[in-house]
Amino acid sequence: MIPIKVAGPVPSEPRSPATTALQYLQPGALNLTALPPLSLYIHFPWCVRKCPYCDFNSHEAKGELPEKDYLDAVRLDLEQSLPMIWGRKIHTVFIGGGTPSLMSAAGLDRLLSDVRTLLPLEIGAEITMEANPGTFEAERFKAYRDSGVNRLSIGIQSFNGAHLKALGRIHDEAEALRAVEIARSTFDNFNLDLMFALPSQTLDEARRDLQTALSFAPPHLSMYHLTMEPNTVFAKYPPALPDDDLSADMQDMILETTAAAGYGHYEVSAYAREGRQAQHNLNYWQFGDYLGIGAGAHSKISFPHRVLRQARYKQPGSFIDAAKRGNPVQEEHEIARADMGFEFMLNALRLVDGFDPNLFGERTGMNISAISKALNEAESKGLLYRDHKLIKPTELGQRFLNDLQEMFLAG
CATH class of the missing domain: 1.10.10.10 (Winged helix-like DNA-binding domain superfamily/Winged helix DNA-binding domain)
Incomplete structure (x- = not known):
């Protein structure tokens, strides 16, 4: 007799893959012959100031951050998640936010030590950390590198002071340039995030932003069209944006300019030099698995006969409390076969x-x-x-x- 999964809360996954397959086999179940690659995403939820276009789970830092309590909770989250991914290697790690570069060097070192202690990392695994200009300190970034971060992703958005101000960024153009210089001198592999179709932006201004970025020869570029996301300040008070024709001209300019500079356009918003594609993001786009830990993080975990999605508590305090209680997962559901x-x-x-x-x-x-x-x-x-x-x-x-x-x- 084949056991049938009963309705109700999903239990922790058994450690044995064979047990997992037997427990969840049922009519209409999926049949994965092999599990996909697995990545780890770690969310750091604080930033200096919330940008008006941002819909990520980020919270303005007020006073001293509870860094130790948060990292304790992240470790608990990871420990409690281990039965779901037992025996699987981690291919990439991404530390996102918020602004992870607000973390102390000691905090980042402790975080990656916990990861290595609890998980088997692929040799040479890509370990990316997001950083924002305005939080750059050369010595701290060298310490991040020494702790194991081998790829930096820098949220420049623009090199134009007026546009940075319109976007609510905390840095100016001089800090943006300095941040890229520090990144280039400290890391062999880094990404620059830029946005286009900004409030009142002209085609020439978009071109100058891109040319400035390319002058640093970054291994990877991300070029995002500014969009009005629900529940943001910009959605409530929309600024004057370039029309569709001008936005399309900017997109054409980006395609032509990056191609001429030797960058391959491999994903909607991503451009890379040969061999420098973002491995963590490629895993997302190829429908790989990822364990997301930390406040508001999302997970997609495959088992032989089902695929599970999870979301952690968003508020940092709620996440810390829930992790201490033994379950920081707020939402959990299987992807229905009809939606796969x-x-x-x-x-x-x-x-x-x-x-x-x-x-x-x-x-x-x-x-x-x-x-x-x-x-x-x-x-x-x-x-x-x-x-x-x-x-x-x-x-x-x-x-x-x-x-x-x-x-x-x-x-």
């Missing part, structure tokens, strides 16, 4: 060069025929190219990516 195709395509269609159709089966446990109707429709509209070895968005599909992704909602 959309969840996969939502991520994979961001890849400019597309994906092998076999990856769909490997990551979802389903046959590609499950989304054949949507594939046929997208192909007929010129939004998608496919053959037996490749599925990828066309140039038109990249332009109208949201429309393309939504076509898979119905399966």
